[in-house]
Amino acid sequence: MKKTVGIGMLALVFIQACSQSTSSLTKHSATNIMKSESAPIAKRVDHLMEIHDHQRNDPYYWLRDDSREDPEMLAYLNAENNYTQTKLAHTQTLQNILFKEMTSRLEPNDxxxxxxxxxxxxxxxxxxxxxxxxxxxxxxxxxxxxxxxxxxxxxxxxxxxxxxxxxxxxxxxxxxxxxxxxxxxxxxxxxxxxxxxxxxxxxxxxxxxxxxxxxxxxxxxxxxxxxxxxxxxxxxxxxxxxxxxxxxxxxxxxxxxxxxxxxxxxxxxxxxxxxxxxxxxxxxxxxxxxxxxxxxxxxxxxxxxxxxxxxxINDYFYIHTNKNALNGKIVRVHQSKIGDITQWQTVLKHNDDTLIQDLDLFDNFFTTNERINGLEKLRIRDYQGNLVQEISFTDEAYSSYLSNNPDPTSEKIRYYYSSMTTPNSVFEYDTNTQKSTLLKQDKVLGVFDPSDYQSKRILITARDGAKIPVSLVYRKSLFSHNATNPMLVYGYGSYGSTNDPSFSISRLSLLDRGFVYAIAHIRGSKMLGEKWYEDGKKLTKMNSFTDFIDVTKGLIAQQYADPNKVYASGRSAGGLLMGAVVNMAPELYHGVLAGVPFVDVVTTMLDETIPLTTGEYDEWGNPNDKQFYDYMLSYSPYDQVSRQAYPNMLVTTGLHDSQVQYYEPAKWVAKLRAMKTDDNLLLLDTDMEVGHGGKSGRYKSFLDIAKQYSFILSLAGVDK
The missing domain is CATH 2.130.10.120 (Prolyl oligopeptidase, N-terminal domain)
Structure with missing residues (x-):
């Protein structure tokens, strides 16, 4: 289920390239994957764009077709798909194993x-x-x-x-x-x-x-x-x-x-x-x-x-607001006095150390989801704002949020809880007895024991001194703290969206093959409050990218991973993150998964006909303003592609994507293919039937995950 959201999610739902010689990336060549010279080469058609006395040429702009019917464009996407299928043919057995493995963990009748x-x-x-x-x-x-x-x-x-x-x-x-x-x-x-x-x-x-x-x-x-x-x-x-x-x-x-x-x-x-x-x-x-x-x-x-x-509720409007309250506060106003902010009465004051994320009203109390030092707490308060009770948790890293509570007269509260070792769980908290009862925990069929896995939360210091929270999980028996494990680092870092550590059935397939999995809670999220978000957007967006790079370097330095087997993953705005870091620090990663990546930042944000553009000026800036144009241009992954070696990359998109149009990743791959100086894999996989979220359905969605995991597992030398 989705989290309910407060003001922090109202926006909805969304560099200078470092040179690197080919020889320095020899360790990242796809040595276990058959090479081929049959990669599709997109034609070049000059398309000049000028603003602020600066001209750009986009030779792959022709790949954009809003009708999604142009035969030449479709032929190119299909050629890329065929190439991807050929290059991943040797992983098909592994894909089948992974798909069966993941789906067999599901309770069939749930x-x-x-x-x-x-x-x-x-x-x-x-x-x-x-x-x-x-x-x-x-x-x-x-x-x-x-x-x-x-x-x-x-x-x-x-x-x-x-x-x-x-x-x-x-x-x-x-x-x-x-x-x-x-x-x-x-x-x-x-x-x-x-x-x-x-x-x-x-x-x-x-x-x-x-x-x-x-x-x-x-x-x-x-x-x-x-x-x-x-x-x-x-x-x-x-x-x-x-x-x-x-x-x-x-x-x-x-x-x-x-x-x-x-x-x-x-x-x-x-x-x-x-x-x-x-x-x-x-x-x-x-x-x-x-x-x-x-x-x-x-x-x-x-x-x-x-x-x-x-x-x-009860003749009053309760308002979650950031008025003179960066991390939020709760006020109320009688229904007869709406429209006048002078009538607002503070119920829960602002706290510099506490981010108010969610509010749920009951007849006799209200509940809040509050984040303190990156960790969520569920609190019950009376309507004077006094803390009455708190639901606390013991894991180092976890996710918890208020569930569906449709009856305001209830004295019981439903909430969800999960950690990287604890399957998704539904609890009911009784405010009278102050006890939680587990109503359901997702079953993981087959051989699974939570105690076999270790979850932890660490801090890594970024280049400017900021402490970046990182959530980690690995299988204890397969982990060696001497730089021998492969590692996948995941990141997002935009819109204030915070990826709290939670359980994943599919992720077990990586952990059980020796992978360390890390979530980098970089700036641009709200892991450490509203200021953490403000420090990773608009003219501070570069912090998101350097945070991710610094987290990767820090994890390698602390010997959580074999430096030759480090992989990165991100989707959508997290795909922008992937695009930026492979331009800035390609030598760090053996392979990258970039899902529906928002990589053509400047062109998209200058085009008001594209979905989500105008509504996101406050996230990225408006490039019609030269200051924002120059800053965006400095990190835009598509614009910053350079003649250097890049990691092995699997780029995925959907033809019908409404959030990040298919032609952004298509153009990016075409440009990368023309400019990169290595022989590493560069694959574009376009699902011709779906959009931003990928395949629908309980089982079909695992097909995509199995393909992506097989890509990095194969790179890491794992074929079983």
Missing amino acids: ASVPVLDKGYWYSSIFQQGKDYRIIVRQKGSLAAPKEVLIDQNIRAQGHDYYNLGDRKVSPNQKLLAIAEDTVSRRLYNIRIKDIASDTYYPEVLSNASANIVWANDNKTLFYVKKDPETLLPYQVYRHTLGTSPEQDVLVYQEDDNTFYTYIYKTRSDNFIAIGLSSTMNSETLLLDAEHPTQAPKTLLARSKDHLYRADH
Whole structure:
């Protein structure tokens, strides 16, 4: 399940090259992989771009085709795929072993912990051999018969990709609204089902985001439409059950294309909130859920560098805000006094050492997820802000967050817990007894004992003195602290997104083959608070890249890895990280996995027609400003490719990617192939059926992981 988010995630969801001789990278040649001279060579077509009196030539710009139908472009991608398949042919047996190994650890018939909501127990079921969940409910009791709300396996039939983005049951429990994506572009179609008759209403609400909210009249549905070109969610519509979508009413339109639009229902069920957010600004409008045709009212107008998110209970709005509070604070305002910030009353003060990440309201208390020194704590407070209870943990490195708690009258709190050695677990904490009860822990089938593995958290000093947290895990019996283990270092470091250490069934396949796995919690995340994020964005973005390099060097120096068998991995903005570090320090890595990498930073951020561009100026900067243009250009992986040796690289993308367009990694590989001076592997693997998230489905997703792991395992000399 996804973490619920506070103001820190409102932005949504996103160098100077060092020369290196070929001879110095001899140790990183792909000695165990057959060489071939048949790599595709992309044609060059001059494409000049000029701004700020500076001209760039992008000879591979022709690979961009927004229709995704150009025969020459498709032929090139298919040629790259064929080349990749040929070069990885010798790993096919290993891929099959890994896929079978990973999927065999899954509980074939699995079910989520039932959640009580308005008289029904809701849960989801995996059936053996099927890729998608079946959503069911039971009325009143867990002994009642299961009623199938939606079988995603049936809905996915006939589609290469399927994603159920959201599902909402109407207040009277008779209708189900679902948002489905069958293209992998995050453009959803919303359908409405009559649960009793198991039939769908004829209307289809298209080009929508996954957001769905019911009004309290059980016939009015709110949803958000996206711009079909930029995919920016910007229009809130009101739909009446049983009517044509052409009759839907536009409730609100956001005309500032740096803002994202989303909707949600407050904890009290009294209001429907329209959330408007950019990276550093936000605003909330409110609709009366009992009178959905009334015009929205503004909770508090947007202002520069003010992020907030509001919820409502017991006649008060509780607001998680960064107003004069870098790490956040909690305030409240009576529902009769919205719009006036002078009426705000502080409930939980700002603390320089504590990042408030999440807020959940109950009738008699509220809960927060707070991060202190990089570690998460779940705290229960009264409505005067006093700390009443705290749920604490003993692992050095872990992930914990509030779970689905739909009933505000409950005295019990559900939460998730996981560590790099502890499978995902659901607990229930009783505020009366102050005890946690384990409701479910994911089973790992086969031979698995958590005590066989060691998880730890260390600090590595960066070049400017900053202490970078690193989470590590390895199999005890296969680890030798004398620089003999292969190691995979993972990083992201953007948008304030923090990759807390958690359990991975697939990762066991690396650990059981002697790998050390490390997560570098570099600047650009919020591992050490909001300042940690601020120090890794815009004009401080270079810190993210140098942190990752310094962590790698530090781990090698502390003999966690064989320096000849160090690998790196990152996806999306983490793919940008990979692109930057291989330009800056290619000699450190034997192989790199770059997934859906955001590598053509300058060109993309200058093009407002590309999804996510305008909404992310506060993350990367606006290159129409020369200061930001020059800074971006200094690290943009595509622009900084140089004539030097590069590590072995597997670059993956999806033709239908809506977040990082397929042509960014395609152009990057074409340029690398033309300029690199080594004979190491450079592979581009484009999935022609999917988008940013890769394959859908419980089992199919492991195919990609098996391929990527087989690539680095083969480089490390492991073929079993």
